Amino acid sequence: MVRILWILLGLLGLAGVALGAYASHGNAFADAYHQDVFEVAVRYHLVHLPALGLAALIGSLVPPMARRAGIAGALFLAGMALFCGSLYLKGIGAADLTNPTAPTGGFLLMAGWLALAWAGLGIVRSR
Template identity: 45%
Template sequence: MSGADRALTALAGVAGVLGVALSARAAHAEGGGSLDVAARFLLIHAAALLGLAALIGGGALHPRLGRIAAWVLVAGLALFCGDLSMRVFRGVALFPFAAPAGGIGLMAGWAMTALAALVRPRR
């Protein structure tokens, strides 16, 4: 496993921890709906990042495109979930349009994942 794949696996673990923590907080906090959405996105994408790292390592995805897709997903998660969380905990947005930018990043990451499955790596 490459260092980049290890980093993605570690970030998947961080996303999982944050997803569980936000789920617990959402059950007890005002504004829990936004936290619940952020938690679900983190948990779903934690599994997706693990899957991407495994598929890249196993040669099922174009390695460069797969890694770029995973990093785009990480950035999208940070913006989308970070903005929702900041709005609940601090009462302010991360920055204007952070959540929509994160959502677009997540869609781009998924589209790039599909591309990584279709493009054959050079040999």
Template identity: 40%
Template sequence: MWTARNWMTLAALLGLAAVAGGAFGAHGVADPKARSWLQTGAEYALAHVLATFACAILAQFGARRVGLAAGFFLAGVVLFTGSLFAMGLGGPRWLGAVTPIGGLSFMVGWAALAWAARGVRRP
């Protein structure tokens, strides 16, 4: 079962991957396009890893539907950032077709977070 603890663990691991990918892009890649993909992927991943931590906090305040948002954020990191990282590391360009699916997942996650926030109780 997906709990706040599981979301935070996966988010932390994806944050680690984001920092590693961003650092590699900044220091280990000569191709400007690949560097840009790695940087963009890292930035979006880190933002949505933090959003996932916000979901875990909201869950503590009784936001019952917040797991939906966390799931979409984490799926977005895997799809959006994963496809950009793969292309930045030499993967096939057709992976670029996956990137917008991850972006859509981010947007659905934000909409779900807004919906979940409406259910927050006062502490």
């Protein structure tokens, strides 16, 4: 799982920068509202990449916590897919999936942070 997290971290970092560049060219959007929605997706996408990296790092450096770190990473990935993904789609004018998926994705992102704390607690307790 840790190897997958590292690979996805690199690919999602690349995607985040590319999507941020797309968002900076506002002429690609129907209006300012859709551009703002897209930019929120980019912000949350990029903000959660270091957390994903930290989960991968914990899993790599502290093998007893690899499972907990993997759970945190999976929650971050799912949350980013649902929250950011639905906002990306809304930003480009595709079907509005934000009602069911954005709150679920946000909850998963928060659960990822909680799982990361859980992994950190395991590191502290194992010393």
